[in-house]
Amino acid sequence: MTELLVTDWRRLSPRMLLIHPVQEVVRAAPALLGLLIAGTSSGGHGPLWSIAGVGVTVLLGTLRYFTTTYRITPEHVQVRKGLLQRKVLTVPRDRVRTVDVTSNVLHRVLGLARVEVGTGRSDRKGGGDLKLDALGAPEAARLRVELLHRQAAGAGVRETAGVRETAGLQETAEAPATRADPAETELAALRPAWIRFGPFTLSGLITLGVIAGFASRLASEGDVDLREVGPVRQMLGWFGSLSLPMEIAAAVIAVAVFVAIASTFGYILSFWGFRLTRHSSGTLHVNRGLLTTRATTIEERRLRGVEVSEPLLLRAVGGGRLIAVATGLRVGQGAQRGGSMLLPPAPRAEAESVAVRVLGGNGTDSPVTAPLTEHGPAARRRRFTRALGVNALVIVVCLPLWKWADLPSWTWITALAALPATALMAADRYRSLGHTLVPGYLVTRWGSLVRRRVALERDGIIGWNVERSFFQRRTGLVTLTATTAAGRQGYRVQDVTLAEGLRLASAASPGLLDPFLSDEDHPSRPYHDDTAISPSLG
Amino acid sequence: METTTLRPPRHRVSRTAIWYWTTRAAIGWLVLIVIQSVFILTRSDALTLRVSILVATVVLALAHLAVMPRWRYQVHRWETTPEAVYTQSGWFKQEWRIAPISRIQTVDSARGPIEQLFKLANVTVTTASAAGPLRISGLDRETAGRLVDELTATAQATTGDAT
Incomplete structure (x- = not known):
């Protein structure tokens, strides 16, 4: 393993010199095509500018090869780049959380792969991530192994890796499957039948x-x-x-x-070719892609839970996706782009059983199948008042404007026609709401257009936010948010009663809330009891 | 039957914060009112509609300035224990935030121009979660300084990468 330690500065693959011009030309294809069709006779300098722009980007891309170097020391991964403004990006190796290896068609033809090293700085957009575009495929694969599998490599490496790595090893050893198999266990693989989703x-x-x-x-x-x-x-x-x-x-x-x-x-x-595997050194691997292949590696000790997400259409046909909730993996704007997809759209039962295999518990009280506590009639009323209230407001505003200010009539007609749909959605949104605690996990579910059920590891919960709008006060409901460094950063338990929310939070983080709780012996004075929370508001 | 609630945090913010919030909100409203006035002065059509919207804005602004800062002052509270930071904030929509000291990543204190005017400062406590910064605004400078020192000291005592 030691010969893989790159200590001098290295360049990207020289084959990138071939790819850059092609990539830029493809990106500028519409303009070039337009130029071809229209010819130069039609006048106007637009196409010419496009060509010049392509030329400049090709040049800059080529220069990037000469200005970018990287190296891996026992402690750090470093990338030097920049033409006019030289930059050195340094990531401590024990902060490396994910390694993403992507190859598009061009890369594959030339045997290249792009490596993206993710760190846990999920609070800063685009910051802290290292990109190497691109290395030779074998080199990229070696780099991935080198960066993430250090703790498995035996005594020599473990000495340098230190205490935290040993702790990580123990954590992952809890899952029995990792012990039994020498290297990789397959957790899921694409079945052609899933393409129906x-x-x-x-x-x-x-x-x-x-x-x-x-x-x-x-x-x-x-x-x-x-x-x-x-x-x-x-x-x-x-x-x-x-x-x-x-x-x-x-x-x-x-x-x-x-x-x-x-x-x-x-x-x-x-x-195509989707495979989810667990490596005995405590990592999960996702391989997928027909033309552009992508291999994502997630350290299991960074995994804080899973999310079963069911977009409405997919839910209608009994499908669901599984998404990892891990530190250093941002969720949002298309989970597949964030690299946190653990299972593509597939039968929901399949997503649930893969979740069980990933989280490594037994199937009986699994966080993804355990029955959820409903949020009660007040929460249902709130869904309906909010949904119908907004609609009614639109109608109330539009009607007089239509009558006296020439607003087209379709505005309020549309709003009126949307009422049944809104009511249906409110009912569905309430049906989605639910929460529970299972050993080790907080589970919450919400949403209608995309219904999400999240199982969040209790150790991954950092703190708690309890939020209450004026209208929630009147109904005795709160929105509880468990904050975490993983995934969406905060997971909400929407419209739960204050007492139930606090019970949930203090059970999930024992001791944290205790000094701030007070037990009231007077039930059912919901509004005036608020003096206990904000003394001078009553 | 017992009902569990959250008790309010121990400390109030500085009373001067009322004036700070008033000033901050007033500036926003003033901009809106000035823009509307300019429109009324430069163009003469639909004058009644414009003037009535302006009057509505002024009334709304006055109501907001009369109610919001005092209400906020009643709500905004904070407390630290050796284990946790606990804040209560908001007015129309209220929020309690609790974060364990062991998960604190940074403690920042900032003074904006308006805050400097009133000799105030705010303290922001961040954790590894982007969803959970605890912000205490409207503290007097001494308290803010003391709080930052205290939190930094306790947070340093704990180890781990706090994720």
Whole structure:
């Protein structure tokens, strides 16, 4: 293992000199295409500027190869970069939490891989992460092993690794599966049958957006009138001959079919060959991707829990995803981009059983299947008043404006028509609400458009926020937030009664809240009892 | 039957904070009112509507300035124990935050221009979670300084990377 320690400054792979120009040209494709179609005769310097821009970025990309070097010392990972402003990024090796190895098609053709080293600084956007774009694939794989598997490498390495690593080893040894197997245990692998969930992921909407963006750039930069293109004109002609309801129906069907197909392709592209494995040294590996392959490694001692997320459409067909809640892995804006996906859209039962395997408990009182405590009638009322209240407010504002200020009538008609849907959603949002405590984990569930059930390790809970709006005061409810360094940084138990919320918090973090609690012997004076909380408000 | 509640934290913030909050809110309202006045002076159409909106703004501003700072002062409280920091803040929407000392990452004290005017300071205690900074605003400078020293000392005594 020691020969892998890179102590002198090293360059990225020289093969990157080939990739950069191609990448930049692909990115500028709409402009170039426009240029080709329109020719130079149509005048205007837009395309020329685009070309010049491409030239500059190609040049800068090429220079990046010469200015970027990296090295790995026993304590640090360092990257030196920058042309005019030289920068040295240093990450202590014991702060390395994730290593992400990505190769897109170009990288794969040339045998390269991009390495991204994640640290736990999830509170700062984009800060603290090291990117090496790109290394030779074997080099990248070695680097990944080197950075994350130090504690497994035997006595010699463990000496230098110190106390904390030994503690991490013990933590992971709790899961029995890691002991039995010498190296890797497979926890989940993609089954082709899961592709049936593809159409329900709606990832195709993004494709639609990209195509629309591409077309509009082509039209503006290349001066192409899309209506002049033969097939498009025929389509528009046929479309124009339909009646309005038919037009709407045709458009909706076209978009739905397109999105479904694109989503399925998207699913195959991102998740083909998906494999989730556990390495005996205490890491989880996720490998996936058809064209662009991606390998993510998560240290299990950084894992603070899991999230079963069910977007509405996926929930309707019985599917769900599994997302890791880990420090150093940011959740949000598309979990697959954050690299925290533990299972792509799959049958919900599958997501639950993978969660059990990942968290390593027995299946009976697993945090992902344990029954949840409902939040009660007050919470239900609050869902309905909030949902219907907003709708009613819109109608109340729009009606007089329509009557006296020429507001188009569809505004309040839409709001009125949306009422049943809002009510349904309020009911569903209430049904989603739930919480419980199982040994070792706090469990909370919320949401309707995306229903999420989070199992958060109690040790991962840092502190507690108890929030109460004026209206929640009246109904005796609070929103409890368990703050954590992992995932979304805070997990809410929405609209729970104050007493139940405090019971939950003090059971999850024993002793923390005790000095600040007071037991009241007077029940049922909900409003005036508030004097106990803020003395002069009563 | 017993009902468990949170008792309020022990210490109030400085009384001067009322004036600090008033000034801060007043500046925001003033900007809004000035913009509206400029509009009324420069353009003459739909004058009644504009003036009535301006009057509504002024009334709202006065009500806000009369109620918010005092209400806030009644709510804002803080307390530290050897184990935890505990704050209560807000007015219309109130919030309690509890963080164990052992999980504290940074303790910052800041003085904005308006705070300097009233010789006040705020203290922000951050943990490894982006969702959980505890902010105590409207402390007098001496208390803020003492609090920072005290928290820094206790936080240093604990080990681990606090995640």
